[in-house]
Amino acid sequence: MIEPFPTGDGPPSAQPSSDAPSPLPPSIFTFPNRIVFGAGSLRSLPGELRRLKVACPLVVTDPGLIESGLADAVLDLLESPVLFTEVQANPTEDDVLAGAERFRASGCDGVIGLGGGSPIDAAKAIRLVLAHPGPLADYDVNRGGIDRIKPDMVPMAAIPTTAGTGSEAGRGALIQIPATGRKTAVLSPYLLPSVAVCDPDLTLGLPPVLTAGTGMDALTHCLESYLSTTFHPICDGIALEGLRFIFRGLEAAVHDRSNHEARTAMMMGALLGGISFHKGLGVVHALSHAMGSEGRVHHGTLNAVLLAHALRFNREAAEPRMTELASRVGLGRAGDGPGHLITLVELIMARMPLPRRLGQIDGLERDRISAYARLAMLDHCRLTNPRPCTQANLEELLDRAW
Numbered sequence: 001m002i003e004p005f006p007t008g009d010g011p012p013s014a015q016p017s018s019d020a021p022s023p024l025p026p027s028i029f030t031f032p033n034r035i036v037f038g039a040g041s042l043r044s045l046p047g048e049l050r051r052l053k054v055a056c057p058l059v060v061t062d063p064g065l066i067e068s069g070l071a072d073a074v075l076d077l078l079e080s081p082v083l084f085t086e087v088q089a090n091p092t093e094d095d096v097l098a099g100a101e102r103f104r105a106s107g108c109d110g111v112i113g114l115g116g117g118s119p120i121d122a123a124k125a126i127r128l129v130l131a132h133p134g135p136l137a138d139y140d141v142n143r144g145g146i147d148r149i150k151p152d153m154v155p156m157a158a159i160p161t162t163a164g165t166g167s168e169a170g171r172g173a174l175i176q177i178p179a180t181g182r183k184t185a186v187l188s189p190y191l192l193p194s195v196a197v198c199d200p201d202l203t204l205g206l207p208p209v210l211t212a213g214t215g216m217d218a219l220t221h222c223l224e225s226y227l228s229t230t231f232h233p234i235c236d237g238i239a240l241e242g243l244r245f246i247f248r249g250l251e252a253a254v255h256d257r258s259n260h261e262a263r264t265a266m267m268m269g270a271l272l273g274g275i276s277f278h279k280g281l282g283v284v285h286a287l288s289h290a291m292g293s294e295g296r297v298h299h300g301t302l303n304a305v306l307l308a309h310a311l312r313f314n315r316e317a318a319e320p321r322m323t324e325l326a327s328r329v330g331l332g333r334a335g336d337g338p339g340h341l342i343t344l345v346e347l348i349m350a351r352m353p354l355p356r357r358l359g360q361i362d363g364l365e366r367d368r369i370s371a372y373a374r375l376a377m378l379d380h381c382r383l384t385n386p387r388p389c390t391q392a393n394l395e396e397l398l399d400r401a402w
Contacts, residue, residue, distance in 0.1 A: 120158045212353055222240075321386065
């Protein structure tokens with residue numbers, strides 16, 4: 001297991017222990033939203049819904065969770081749930097509008113986002129359109145949409161079943177919107193879920209490829225947010241703590257589906273990554289949003305392949321910051337800290353069951369590099385990247401990653 005942090009510093013080891021103590025009761029804290037965290041915390045859901053005065057929630061999820069039976073663990077706790085499963089891997093505006101119509105027709109009074117980032121983002125967007133007039137494109141962050149989003153929305157619970165996106169603690173949603181022609185961000189602190197119920201038991205048994213892809217997404221959130229140009233020392237500290245959990249849990253979670261300590265570490269790392277990117281992200285996410293805009297490619301896998309290339313791209317502009325980050329994660333201040341950081345990312349990727357090049361990912365086309373770069377230039381994540389981007393150098397970055 002790769003552990004760049006000094007031993008004895010950070011969370012407990014993710015290795016299983018035969019004499020491990022019984023799980024602690026779930027922890028409850030509020031930052032930036034209310035979070036119930038820990039093994040068995042799903043059992044708190046009925047009480048949380050009562051607190052929010054939700055009697056008939058719309059449960060937004062995807063067909064995969066229904067087929068796996070995982071959704072039943074939630075549905076069995078609820079008295080009058082209404083199920084909505086028409087959410088694509090990268091949710092569309094049509095998905096959101098259909099969910100809002102189901103909500104109204106069924107007399108629902110709250111929303112539950114259950115799954116990975118796609119159902120949780122879709123649930124956020126459903127809340128938005130229920131309370132705000134006009135098309136979703138009006139709330140595009142690039143069109144000043146953040147100022148149009150008001151607080152008067154129905155309550156929402158987010159229940160992540162993967163450890164990656166951090167959407168349960170994120171203030172935005174990514175939706176494919178025809179009017180913009182791209183995967184579009186709607187952002188507002190009012191979109192934060194009313195409560196996030198983070199139960200690592202829900203991720204036990206997650207396949208290695210999905211564990212790796214979502215875990216690398218969380219890793220990218222922490223690294224990119226720490227290196228982003230926004231001044232936000234609170235998020236910097238959170239990103240570092242997220243890395244501590246991810247470095248200790250990722251490899252063990254990928255190679256042992258039943259490793260509870262590793263799953264707990266990864267769920268916390270993903271949660272902290274979702275909080276840290278309130279600060280902003282960078283070119284990895286700008287490009288992965290662009291390449292995932294057609295809905296065929298897994299977001300976390302794109303991030304994983306792009307991350308080391310983006311660190312090289314940013315190195316000259318972010319040398320002091322990368323040196324500081326390398327020191328903070330135990331790679332040493334002397335010598336080539338940025339180089340060691342890039343090598344660490346490459347070593348982690350070498351142990352993941354993921355493609356190493358963009359050309360190995362189904363659904364991507366090399367002759368569309370120019371189109372991907374153009375879409376990335378329109379993405380809000382580009383604006384906080386350490387190195388200013390042009391379409392030409394984004395095309396070069398993609399070509400090197402192919």
